[in-house]
Amino acid sequence: MDKDVLELKRMANRLRQDILTMLVPAKSGHPGGSLSAAEIVTVLYFREMRLRPQEPHWSERDRFVLSKGHAAPVLYAALAEKGYFPREELLGLRQTGRMLQGHPDMKKTPGVDMSTGSLGQGLSAANGMALAGKLDKKDYRVYVLLGDGEMAEGQVWEAAMASAHFKLDNLTAILDLNGLQIDGRTDEVMSSAPLPEKWRAFGWHVIEVDGHDVGALQRALAEARTTAGRPTILIAKTVKGKGVSFMENAVGWHGAAPNAEQGQQGLKELREEAVHLG
Amino acid sequence: MAEKEATRNAYGRALLALGAENPDVVVLDADLSKSTKTADFGKKYPERFFNMGIAEQNLIGTAAGLAAAGKIPFASTFAVFATGRAFEQIRNSVAYPKLNVKIAATHAGITVGEDGGSHQAVEDVAIMRALPNMTVLVPADGTETRQMILAAARYDGPVYIRMGRLDVPVLYDDSYRFQIGRANVLRRGRDAAVMANGVMVAPALEAAEELAREGLDISVVNVSTVKPLDVDTIVRVAQGVGAIVSAEEHNVIGGLGSAIAEALAEHHPLPLERVGLKDVFGESGRPQELLEKFGLTRKDIVAALRKALSRKH
Structure with missing residues (x-):
């Protein structure tokens, strides 16, 4: 395996271990949609994005908006790995008086660029950041991670129209297409298919990609960077709960934290995978 | 004017x-x-x-x-x-x-x-x-x-x-200095005070003029910052009068009248009458006619002042 790919896979594995480690003491939270986005977040934070963890408000930084804010654990894991805050904070997730809120809070957590959690709002905020970047003639890029359940929110489409209207080619959206939402399969709760056609019809450059293939994700993000005159969306096919056998494709793991025993079982699997990755 | x-x-x-x-x-x-x-x-x-x-x-x-x-x-x-x-x-x-x-x-x-x-x-x-x-x-x-x-x-x-x-x-000339959080006392009186904002400030001043002809001395305060409310000014004005009327082009629930009621209840309780929409929606019509229909005129402020003053201990 390519050395870079191996390194990124190891990092995604670490983020997954961190997700379980923080969710067990939190006793609540969203493992499924955090685990599905581990490679996406890994590639963004450890390859794609221009960041200064010691200077979280650096004006030239690339921005990341986690529109599917319930996947906060995967973002927190990445921010801790990058050194935005001490790793011990991960164990304070969702607890009174601590910095890691149930959903991302830009006022409380260094490295969080936008407060999110109410679905449907992230792309609008990302549009605003991208417009500001264009106005200021800065070359930073803006990334937004959307969920597929979130596609039912009308505001997403208001914003999608605007991103194309304003030709926001400094904006890249990534859709974590894991196929499940709280009440069941996304195509049963509210069909959003065909998503590539919809986004294309809204004026976006669409790239369909395997959301667990770190190499493919990097190539797609590079293509987005060189696509001029319109925004790009990566429609990233993923497996909800990826990496933990009993959570994979299981709707019940959308919003339930593992207990200590389940956490240990999941960590055991992930550590075995880590050994395999060397 | x-x-x-x-x-x-x-x-x-x-x-x-x-x-x-x-x-x-x-x-x-x-x-x-x-x-x-x-x-x-x-x-x-x-x-x-x-x-x-x-x-x-x-x-x-x-x-x-x-x-x-x-x-x-x-x-x-x-x-x-x-x-x-x-x-x-x-x-x-x-x-x-x-x-x-x-x-x-x-x-x-x-x-x-x-x-x-x-x-x-x-x-x-x-x-x-x-x-x-x-x-x-x-x-x-x-x-x-x-x-x-x-x-x-x-x-x-x-x-x-x-x-x-x-x-x-136009009520103010260019010498006026607005500050966030600061109510503006437009007229000082000893009998009662109208605390208004928006389109209700002008009729509040007219109401005070009208009652002045009867010898009643009415304060008028423009509470243009509803939040953060200028509690100091509101309480100071209230301490100098016996009754208060609030006036707003808004439901009496939750707006300026409510904010003033909260401040008075906590700091200086006294009779308060609220001029505003009485928990109803508006309708089509000429603005002036609607203000009359929904009770948002000088006359309504005068009536509220009389009622508030009648409740004065």
């Missing part, structure tokens, strides 16, 4: 001045720029003006993103749509992260007139006042509007500015 100007017109002019003064000021509208008067800014500073189309949720969300990247966005539409359609965007994308977004809404209250109740916000102040981190401003005339817009731009945080469609009398 012959000269008249709509607060929305003053807003449009204030934006032009602000645009020249501060390159970080940007303006967003939702296809109502001719009515909200942001269109002139758009003509003069096209690169800093974003028409978002008829999409208020995205209007507010985009403003939040611009603010997160260091801009000072003024987002405008009618008060109904700003605070109603986009409420949750204001709550979660603006107020919760305390982003520097100015929600400059026009066409508030029943003086929208002919468009009818669907377009007449009577609850917007209550909604905005209940949000932590939100500042709520209601200008009485064009002069105050201009100063308010400049003050809002200087203040770092979310602000809701409630403006109207109708031409209203």
Whole structure:
């Protein structure tokens, strides 16, 4: 395996271990949609994005908006790995008086660029950041991670129209297409298919990609960077709960934290995978 | 008081001045720029003006993103749509992260007139006042509007500015200095006080004039900042009189009258009568006729003052 790919896979594995480690003491939270986005977040934070963890408000930084804010654990894991805050904070997730809120809070957590959690709002905020970047003639890029359940929110489409209207080619959206939402399969709760056609019809450059293939994700993000005159969306096919056998494709793991025993079982699997990755 | 100007017109002019003064000021509208008067800014500073189309949720969300990247966005539409359609965007994308977004809404209250109740916000102040981190401003005339817009731009945080469609009398000259959080005592009296804002300040002054002819001495206070409320001034004025009347072009539930009732109940209880919409929606009609129909005139303030004074111990 390519050395870079191996390194990124190891990092995604670490983020997954961190997700379980923080969710067990939190006793609540969203493992499924955090685990599905581990490679996406890994590639963004450890390859794609221009960041200064010691200077979280650096004006030239690339921005990341986690529109599917319930996947906060995967973002927190990445921010801790990058050194935005001490790793011990991960164990304070969702607890009174601590910095890691149930959903991302830009006022409380260094490295969080936008407060999110109410679905449907992230792309609008990302549009605003991208417009500001264009106005200021800065070359930073803006990334937004959307969920597929979130596609039912009308505001997403208001914003999608605007991103194309304003030709926001400094904006890249990534859709974590894991196929499940709280009440069941996304195509049963509210069909959003065909998503590539919809986004294309809204004026976006669409790239369909395997959301667990770190190499493919990097190539797609590079293509987005060189696509001029319109925004790009990566429609990233993923497996909800990826990496933990009993959570994979299981709707019940959308919003339930593992207990200590389940956490240990999941960590055991992930550590075995880590050994395999060397 | 012959000269008249709509607060929305003053807003449009204030934006032009602000645009020249501060390159970080940007303006967003939702296809109502001719009515909200942001269109002139758009003509003069096209690169800093974003028409978002008829999409208020995205209007507010985009403003939040611009603010997160260091801009000072003024987002405008009618008060109904700003605070109603986009409420949750204001709550979660603006107020919760305390982003520097100015929600400059026009066409508030029943003086929208002919468009009818669907377009007449009577609850917007209550909604905005209940949000932590939100500042709520209601200008009485064009002069105050201009100063308010400049003050809002200087203040770092979310602000809701409630403006109207109708031409209203000019009450202040350019020597007036608006400050966020400071009520303005327009007239001092010993018998009772009217605490009003927006289009109700002018009739409050007329009501005080009318009662002065009967020998009654009425204070008039322009409470143009509903939040943070100037409790010190309100209590000081209340201590000098025996009764209070609040007057607003808004539901009596949750707006200025409620804010004053809360302050008085906690600090200096005394008889209070609230002039405002009595928990009803508006309807189509000429603005002046609607003000009469819904009890928002000088006469209604006079009647409320008499009632409040009759309750005086």
